[in-house]
Amino acid sequence: MISIQRVSKSYDRGGSFPVCEIDLEVMGAELLILLGESGCGKTTTLKMINRLIEPSAGNIVIDGRDTARVNPVDLRRQIGYVFQGIGLFPHMTVGENIAIVPRLLQWNREKTESRVDELLRMMGLPPEQYRARKPAELSGGQQQRVGVARALAAGPKIMLMDEPFGALDPITRDGLQTEFKHLQQSLGLTVVMVTHDMTEALLMADRIVVMERGRIVTVGTPRELLSDQSHPYTAALMATPKRQADRLEALARSKGDA
Amino acid sequence: MKEDILMRQLELLPDYMGNHLLLTLVALAAGFLICHPLAILVTRVKPLQWPILTFASVMQTVPGIALLALMVPLLGQIGFLPAFIALVLYSMLPILRNTVTGIMGVDQSVIEAGRGIGMTSGQLLFKVELPLAAPVIIAGIRTATVWVVGTATLSTPVGATSLGNYIFSGLQTQNSVAVLVGCGAAATLAIALDQMIRLVELAATRRSRKLGIVAGIGLLMIIGGGLTPIVLKAISQRSDAPVVVGAKTFTEQYILAQLITTTLNEAGLPATNKSSLGSTILFDALAADNVDCYVDYSGTIWANIIKRNDIPARTVLMEEMSRWLEEKYGIVALGPLGFENTYALAISRQKAVMLGISSIQELSAHASALTIGSDYEFFGRPEWRALKEKYHLHFAQQRTFDPTLMYAAIKEGAVDVISAYSTDGRIAEYDLVVLADPRQALPPYDAVLLLSPAAAARKDIRGTLRPLIGAVDDNMMRQANRRVDIDGQSVEQAVAFLRDTILTKSKSVQPQ
Numbered sequence: 001m002i003s004i005q006r007v008s009k010s011y012d013r014g015g016s017f018p019v020c021e022i023d024l025e026v027m028g029a030e031l032l033i034l035l036g037e038s039g040c041g042k043t044t045t046l047k048m049i050n051r052l053i054e055p056s057a058g059n060i061v062i063d064g065r066d067t068a069r070v071n072p073v074d075l076r077r078q079i080g081y082v083f084q085g086i087g088l089f090p091h092m093t094v095g096e097n098i099a100i101v102p103r104l105l106q107w108n109r110e111k112t113e114s115r116v117d118e119l120l121r122m123m124g125l126p127p128e129q130y131r132a133r134k135p136a137e138l139s140g141g142q143q144q145r146v147g148v149a150r151a152l153a154a155g156p157k158i159m160l161m162d163e164p165f166g167a168l169d170p171i172t173r174d175g176l177q178t179e180f181k182h183l184q185q186s187l188g189l190t191v192v193m194v195t196h197d198m199t200e201a202l203l204m205a206d207r208i209v210v211m212e213r214g215r216i217v218t219v220g221t222p223r224e225l226l227s228d229q230s231h232p233y234t235a236a237l238m239a240t241p242k243r244q245a246d247r248l249e250a251l252a253r254s255k256g257d258a
Numbered sequence: 259m260k261e262d263i264l265m266r267q268l269e270l271l272p273d274y275m276g277n278h279l280l281l282t283l284v285a286l287a288a289g290f291l292i293c294h295p296l297a298i299l300v301t302r303v304k305p306l307q308w309p310i311l312t313f314a315s316v317m318q319t320v321p322g323i324a325l326l327a328l329m330v331p332l333l334g335q336i337g338f339l340p341a342f343i344a345l346v347l348y349s350m351l352p353i354l355r356n357t358v359t360g361i362m363g364v365d366q367s368v369i370e371a372g373r374g375i376g377m378t379s380g381q382l383l384f385k386v387e388l389p390l391a392a393p394v395i396i397a398g399i400r401t402a403t404v405w406v407v408g409t410a411t412l413s414t415p416v417g418a419t420s421l422g423n424y425i426f427s428g429l430q431t432q433n434s435v436a437v438l439v440g441c442g443a444a445a446t447l448a449i450a451l452d453q454m455i456r457l458v459e460l461a462a463t464r465r466s467r468k469l470g471i472v473a474g475i476g477l478l479m480i481i482g483g484g485l486t487p488i489v490l491k492a493i494s495q496r497s498d499a500p501v502v503v504g505a506k507t508f509t510e511q512y513i514l515a516q517l518i519t520t521t522l523n524e525a526g527l528p529a530t531n532k533s534s535l536g537s538t539i540l541f542d543a544l545a546a547d548n549v550d551c552y553v554d555y556s557g558t559i560w561a562n563i564i565k566r567n568d569i570p571a572r573t574v575l576m577e578e579m580s581r582w583l584e585e586k587y588g589i590v591a592l593g594p595l596g597f598e599n600t601y602a603l604a605i606s607r608q609k610a611v612m613l614g615i616s617s618i619q620e621l622s623a624h625a626s627a628l629t630i631g632s633d634y635e636f637f638g639r640p641e642w643r644a645l646k647e648k649y650h651l652h653f654a655q656q657r658t659f660d661p662t663l664m665y666a667a668i669k670e671g672a673v674d675v676i677s678a679y680s681t682d683g684r685i686a687e688y689d690l691v692v693l694a695d696p697r698q699a700l701p702p703y704d705a706v707l708l709l710s711p712a713a714a715a716r717k718d719i720r721g722t723l724r725p726l727i728g729a730v731d732d733n734m735m736r737q738a739n740r741r742v743d744i745d746g747q748s749v750e751q752a753v754a755f756l757r758d759t760i761l762t763k764s765k766s767v768q769p770q
Binding site: 050052073074075076077078081083085086087088089090091100101104147150151160 | 365366367368369370371372373374375376377378381385386389390
């Protein structure tokens with residue numbers, strides 16, 4: 001589906017490489033997570049897929065087409081994009097925000113409106129109630145639902161997500177993660193998501209790509225990574241959620257004893 | 259009486275307001291059309307930001323009146339154009355800076371979202387950045403509007419008619435009603451425009467059609483109402499351009515310009531006043547045919563325009579000056595009006611008696627204990643240097659005043675000697691003594707009627723104005739000035755007095 005071939009990025013003409021010779025195949029309908037600490041190159045990699053950042057070297061091929069030969073604006077309209085900042089347009093209503101890409105693609109009014117309502121319902125926001133509201137009148141979780149709806153509006157096959165749930169409170173985040181996973185599976189979306197939250201990665205991903213200093217360290221399913229001890233960095237990363245789970249379990253058991 | 263004065267001022271309002279509004283609107287529109295794209299460019303090409311914003315800031319720091327005056331020699335003409343360009347420059351900073359600030363201030367996550375969903379740079383600008391920056395941009399336009407309406411009042415001295423005509427002539431002729439009408443009208447216009455733009459903004463943010471219609475009607479009423487009189491005037495006058503009569507910024511000049519205008523009008527030649535022009539601006543305008551005629555003073559031309567330091571005899575000076583003007587500029591000196599308005603040192607009668615002096619020669623012995631007051635120009639002029647050299651004058655202190663305040667200062671004893679104007683009505687009013695000049699340090703200042711090259715070629719103008727030559731003597735001019743400066747009469751009343759006197763004199767002469 002998406003083929004990343006020896007892609008590098010340098011901002012100083014090769015002095016340093018925030019992303020260095022990445023090779024990655026993203027399968028159709030899979031949810032792939034790029035995991036790593038801040039500055040490991042995961043967000044840069046993500047943004048090179050829709051050319052918000054231009055690669056310095058290498059190729060990215062989507063459905064057999066080299067993205068370098070596609071107009072970046074057309075490319076982005078075919079790919080959903082959701083990020084932590086959400087970035088809803090504050091001067092537009094919820095409905096207008098969701099309708100923006102269909103409008104850019106010059107869909108007719110009727111088709112656009114029914115699509116907006118369909119998406120609002122899909123996101124659990126009754127259209128009559130939410131369509132005419134301004135983003136400022138919504139909670140953070142509702143705003144990100146609208147953000148996801150906007151990204152899905154033109155029916156893209158691919159979604160890029162940059163820490164989409166990072167700014168939400170834990171309960172809202174948990175709910176949205178679960179909902180989004182269902183949505184992704186039912187729509188058959190191909191998703192590349194960036195996160196530094198190990199638990200989120202383990203619970204949502206079909207496969208996880210661990211990155212460190214611009215390079216890929218490991219690629220594997222959550223189960224494989226949890227048991228993989230061959231890479232010290234990956235092992236160290238995975239130790240954290242495991243330790244937290246053990247401690248939570250211990251806490252629960254000790255209460256039960258008392 | 260007071261109502262009369264007010265009514266006479268209000269009669270001028272349609273013309274002044276119309277011209278003021280036109281100047282303001284055209285300057286603002288041009289300012290916006292230039293600065294708005296420039297600001298957008300600056301947000302895209304960051305290195306341009308510093309030079310362009312700095313240029314706009316520098317324009318803003320130049321005092322409005324200086325910026326306006328600078329445009330005249332730069333463009334080589336007076337009137338609408340220099341005022342327009344100066345005001346455009348003046349409007350730049352708020353429009354530029356607010357547009358740049360507004361666009362730069364748009365939330366980065368919104369920009370990223372716009373790019374991320376596939377907006378082109380243009381779509382991002384028009385659908386996201388400009389709508390979100392609109393309140394800040396409009397605030398800039400409102401600031402510019404208020405500034406330009408206010409600064410436009412300063413365009414009177416460069417020859418553009420505006421509400422400033424009230425203020426400049428009112429200050430000079432001590433007509434506080436005129437000053438108040440001018441200030442009040444300018445303030446009202448500024449507030450009205452500002453509020454209408456605010457209404458447009460409210461209508462846009464609230465997407466209220468009703469508010470939009472109200473704001474639109476309001477703006478149309480202001481613009482339409484303000485511009486109608488001058489449009490009608492322009493249509494009715496299209497056939498033949500009026501003779502333009504210039505005047506500098508003091509009472510005597512207003513009276514003489516009105517005298518000439520009335521004389522021409524009564525002879526069936528349409529004529530109009532362009533008053534309150536700067537002294538050298540007026541001369542340049544005459545040379546360039548922007549102004550058809552005005553009255554200047556031989557000594558002023560001699561020292562300031564020809565830049566001569568010697569002081570020949572009166573008739574010699576007049577002859578040489580006339581020849582020089584004709585050869586150099588094609589300007590024709592039609593002839594002296596018959597009076598002299600010279601700089602003269604004046605002292606209060608009380609002090610003159612106390613010191614026992616009647617000439618500058620005798621003054622010089624006492625000067626080191628005295629204070630001299632003067633207008634803005636005098637201490638920079640060759641006459642002052644000549645006086646100091648020829649009489650070895652050294653005063654204890656030199657002080658500079660607005661001409662009106664200079665007379666008040668000698669009346670109150672704040673200064674002992676002033677550089678008075680010899681035709682000034684206030685010399686008699688305040689009981690001042692004009693000191694004799696036995697060494698002829700002060701050149702003659704005969705009032706001379708000057709015609710532009712174009713006007714000089716017209717027999718009808720020359721013929722109509724010739725009777726004014728030699729018709730106004732010192733005493734008549736002093737009385738006319740006194741009527742306006744001290745008795746509170748209008749310029750028109752003073753002109754009527756002059757014309758009556760000229761008529762009586764010619765009748766008493768004819769029978770002989």
